[in-house]
Amino acid sequence: MRDDHQHDAHDARDHDADDHDDHDDVASGHSHHVVARDGVATAPPVPPRRLADGVLELDTMLGGWTQVTAGYLLEGPRPVLVETGAQSSVPTLLAALDSIGLGPHDLAGVVVTHIHLDHAGGVGDVAAAFPDATVYVHAKGVRHLADPTRLVSSAATVYGDLLDSLYGRLTPTAEDRLHVLEDLEEIDLGGGRSLCAVDSPGHAKHHLALHDSLSGILFAGDAVGVRLPDVGVLRPATPPPDFDLHQARASLRRFAERSPVGIALAHYGLLDDPQGLLAEADEVLVDWAEVAESAWRDGRDIAGALSGAFALTGVAPEHLEKAEVLSGVHSNAAGLRRFFETEERERGAAG
DSSP, X not given: OOOHHHHHHHHHHHHHHXXXXXXXXXXXXXXXXXXXXXXXXXXXXXXXXXXXXXEEEEEOOGGXXXXXXXXXXXXXXXXXXXXXXXGGGHHHHHHHHHHTTOOTTTOOEEEOXXXXXXXXXXXXXXXXXXXXXXXXXXXXXXXXXXOOHHHHHHHHHHHTTHIIIIIOOOOOOOGGGEEEEOTTOEEEEETTEEEEEEEOOSSOTTOEEEEXXXXXXXXXXXXXXXXOTTTOOOBOOOOTTTOOHHHHHHHHHHHHHTOOSEEEETTTEEESOHHHHHHHHHHHHHHHHHHHHHHHHHTOOHHHHHHHHSOOOSOOHHHHHXXXXXXXXXXXXXXXXXXXXXHHHHHHHHO
């Protein structure tokens, strides 16, 4: 059960988004119900793993865990990194890139699927380490990378000491290093290879997926959900402040129309049977939303209803903790509640 502090933290997250504007997302977009950590990896670094021609998976080891947060390096004449992970993951990420011989002037681009801190918290530090790299981001997230003051302040209010012990903060990126990615814009990796940006709101308004022209892999960020290898169950990621069920489902349909060969999740790894996965993700979203909406309309606790309906069984306690960090019922419940309330207000205003 959440204690009063946890309720207050989620309330602070929602109020902060209202007090600023629709783009002032907080931190990671995931549950803050985690064990404080010292930011030092607690497991040995994982060597980069080749997933396909010109695609390397980099375990960025949030909180010292393996197979929780992934970055992906797309090789070519102009290599591009997809996702940096949190600021606390930067030493692990840089060591991995160094291990494959990527020098400071070799990286052409860094692209983040969205600006939650477990995806983009390391951007400023990675940009400093690779001074020739262009940083690509959604139009609705770009200003927060240039000036993360509001984002970090909001995150500090919600996470307290855990901001520094788990995620870290966000170093500003010079505006002249930033490039706004438009829907269907292509990033040129050279040699005829490109990454196509796919605007994919739902999880967050500032979410993009990237489709690789060479491997056929779609790098989906959080738009498909969370499936940790140690947990083995696909769960949705529906955090406040701007989760939108209709947009999330529409994004899944957009992905299916592109017929990817595989789907690479930020949490975690490459999954095959992409059409089956996307159908499952849509079903999971609908199932969670139905349970949550029923509880909300009945005045019952949404998180309790979700916990009862979608309990993880047969999973070791240490892996349950990871699942709660990346797609916890309390964070998902808060995002779904906000979505239902927003829809109800809009219906009332319309008529």
